[in-house]
Amino acid sequence: MKFSKAYEPNQFEPDIYALWEKSGAFAPTNKKDAKSYTIVMPPPNANGNLHIGHGLTIALEDILTRYHRLKGDNTWYIPGADHAGFETWVVYERRLEAEGKTRFDYSRDDLYEQVWNFVHEQRGNMELQLRALGASCDWDSLTFTLDQKVVDTVYNTFEKLWKQGLIYRGVKLVNFCTKHQTAFADIEVTHKDEKGKLWEIAYPLVKPKDGIEEIIVSTTRPETLLGDTAVAVNPEDNRYKNIIGEKVKLPLTDREIEIIADEHADPEYGTGVVKITPAHDPNDYEVGQRHNLEMITVIGFDGKMTAEAGANYEGLSTTDARQKVLGDLEDQGLLRGEQDLVHSVGHCYKCNTVIEPLLREQWFIDVKPLAERAIKTLEANKIKFHPANKKRALINYLKNLKDWNISRQIPWGIPIPAFQNVDDPTDWIFDKRVDQQEITKNGKTYRRDEDTFDTWFSSGQWPVITTSDRPQHYPTSVMETGADLLFPWVSRMIMLGLYNTDEIPFEDVYMHGMVLDEKGQKMSKSKGNVINPIEIVTQYGSDALRLGLIASRSAGVNQAFSSSKVIASRNLCNKLWNVARFIQDMVDNSAEQGNKAADNYGEDWICREINKTNKEIQKLVSNYRFAEAGDAIYDLIWNKYADWFLEGEKLWKNTELLKTTLEQILIMLHPFAPFVTETIWQALSWTEGMAMTQTWPETLKFDAKRAAKFEELISIITNIRSHFQSLPGAGSYPIAFYDDKLVYDNQLLLQHFTKAPGVPEIKPEDAKGLHLAIAGHPNIYLEIPEDIHAKYKANLEDRILKLGQEINTLEARLRNPNYVKKAPKELVDETKSQLETKSKLLEDMKAEFALV
C-alpha cells in the first residue's frame, strides 16, 4: 500500500478494527507460563450512547489491556452492557406517557417484556461506539446485566444472605419519588438548597403547668403536623424540663400527644421544641424508634394526603395541604410566626420531584458484617487504590453505612425471588420461580413480590459473574472506573465479592475523575456543553481522542477536556505516519548508498533513548501514570526520533536499523494509539502479522560512549543554530575548527544539521570570527564578517555574567561543609566536575571577550 501524504484516520480505522476482530486476537490467550491479566469493563448502558467519560474509561482500560497483551500476559478485557434499570425505565415510561398510557395499564411481566424489546431494538449503538474507540475487548464474553448467569448468581447470593439472616423485610422510611413510584437508596438522592419558610405553631398543653399554657414548635413542613405523634424537647433544656411527660393537644386534630425528651431537639434552634412525625422524617423516625412512638402516615405513595390526615385534608397534594393547614392554624390563632430560611431538600435525580420520606415495607441487607469485612480487608491493604486517598474515603463510608434497601418498584430489573403467603403476610419464602405470580408450596399459596433488585445489588457482583467461565481470571487485575462510583459500586463489589468468594474482587482500583467541558464546567444536556466522543473520533481520529484525553490527567482529578491536546495528538499520529512513509521510501530505494565514511553516533544514541523510553513506559504504565507515559513516547517520537535520528539517517540510510527502531516505536505506541500504529504496521512492506499481537520490544544494543558523543554533537549543533538565528545578517556561516576529533569525524553531519556552508578544518593561527563557548569544544569558530562580530560582543558579556553567577552558586554549595558532608557523594562529585567545566568555559569566554 502506498502512503498518502497525510494520515486520515477515517479511511483506515473501521477496517483496522475489523481486522483485529476477525483475527480472534481479542480473546484471552491461555499460555501456560503467562500471568492472567483481567479487566472488566464497567458496563455502559445497553441502549444508550457513549459519552466522553466512556471515552476516557475505554482509553485507560484499553491501554492497560493492549500493553499487557504485548507483554505476553493472558489478557482478557470483558465488555458488558447494562440494562440500566432506572435510567432505561425512565426513558420507557416517558414513551408510555407519550402514548397516553401508564405503567398501571400493564402487569409487571408485560412491562418487562416491552422494555426488553425496546432495549433490544435500540441496542447495538453502544457496542459500535466501543469499537470506534478501539476497545480490544473480547466480544464473545460480553455480559448483559440481565443475562441468565447474572440472575443465577444474584439469586444464589440473595439466598445465601437470606439463609444467614442478613436479609430482612422491614418497614422503614425510604426515599420515595412519587412521580416514578419507586424508592431510592440514600446515595441516589440529590440534595439541593432551596428557599423555604420556618413556621412557628402553638400546641396548647392539655393541662397547663407552672404557668405554661402552650409550647411553640418550629417546622418547615406544617402539613406533616397531621401525622405528629409527639413533640420533643432537649432533656437539658431548663425551659421545658418541668413539662416533659405532659400532653399537648395536636392542632387541627382531636389527638393528644406527649412531650418527650430527646437529644434530637436542639435548644439553640428555633424555639427548641420540635414536632415529631416518625412516618415522614428520617430524624423523627429515629426518635420514634427510641421512644416507641406510633407512626401515622398522612402522605401516600401518590404524594397526596391520606385518610389518616383527616377528612379535611384527604386527597390534597402536599402543597395544597400545607396552605390549608396554615390557613386553618391562622384561623385558630395558632400560627405564631414565619421566617425565611434556606435548607436542603432531596430531589429525584431524574425528574427533580421532591423526594418524600415514606414508610414502606422493603427488603434490606444487614450490611454490618459485610462492611466490617470489607473494612478489614482494606485496612490490611489487600486492594491498592489509585489515587491512594480513596481508600480512606471508602473506609469512612463503610463505617457509617446504614442498612441497604435493595427493593425497587421498577419493572425493568431482576425480580426479587421472594413470595408472600396470601394468608399470612409475615410468611415470606425464597423461591426462584419468579415467572409465576403465584406459587404453591407445602400446600400454601404464595404471591410474588412485585419489586426488582437495586441495580447495584447485581452489579456489585460483576467481577465474579463476568469471569465465571474462566475462574483463573478472578480476582481481576484492576477495576478502572469513575471516581463517583467509589461508594455506590466499588464498595458493593468489595463487600459482595468478599462475601461470595472469600477473595477480593480485584487487586487494584484506578479511579478517573470527571471529564469537564473546556471551561472546566460539568457537562450536562441542559447546559448544552456535552462533547460527543464519536464526533471527536470522526474529526480527529480515535487515537487522537485517546491520547488527548489521557494527556495531563492524573488519577481521581476532574479535568477539563482539551481540544488542543486532541489536536496535538492528531498531529503526533500524522508525524508518525510521515516518519513511516519516509522510512518506507528509504527501504524501497535501499540501493541508494548512504554515508559509509564515518560512524553515526546518532544510531547508538537513538537506541539508548528508545531503551530508556521503553523502561520508562513500563514503569509508568504499571503505576497507572498514563499521562506521563504518553508524554514519554511523544517526546521519543517527535523530539528524538524524528528531529535527530531520522534527520541524520538522511545521510546514513541505515535501513536495517530504521526498520527495527520503527517497529519498536510502533509497538510501544500501540497501546496508546492502536489505530495509527496498526495501520502503519499493515502498510509497511516488511512487517508481518499485526502490531497488536507483537511482543513488547527487547532492549537494543548500543555503544554508550558513542551515544554520549552524539549528545555533545546535539549541543554543538543547537549552539550553532542559535547563533545563526540570533546573529544579524544572512544567517549561516562556515564552522571552522582545529584539534577537535568529534567535529572532524562529523563534519558532514554538522553541515547537514546546521545548514552551514562548510565545516573547514583550520590551523590554530588562522582562527578568526566568532569563538564558540561550548564545554569540551574550545576550538570552534563561526567565520562571520567583522561588522557582525562587533554586535555580538554585547551578547557575550551577558553570557559571561550569567555563567559567573552559575559558578558562584556551585562554589557556594561546595563551601558549605554540611553539603559536602551530608549530601550523597555522587552529587558532590557531580557538583565539583560541573564547577570545573564551567570555570574552564568562563576562562575561554573571557579570553574571547578580550579578543573581540
Place this chain on the structure above:
RNA sequence: GGGCGGUUAGCUCAGUUGGCUAGAGCGUAUCUUUGACGUAGAUAAGGUCAUAGGUUCGAAUCCUAUACCGCCCACCA
C-alpha cells in the same frame, strides 16, 4: 459540622522516596515555501511554584498556619 482535593508559564496541566538550570501541549515572537511531515522545521521569550512561618546542607515537593477555588458526606424542626 466531618472529610478530600486544588492554587506551578498567557491558557490547560505534569512534576512519587526533598537533589543539578522547575517541564509539556497550546498560544506568542522571529526565521525557514530544505524532496517525510506547514497537522512542518529552527530559534527564542515567558515562572519570586497562592501567602507567611518552620524542618533540612538543600523545599514546588515535608510540617504548621492563612487566603481563595472546587468536590464529597452528614445535618438543616
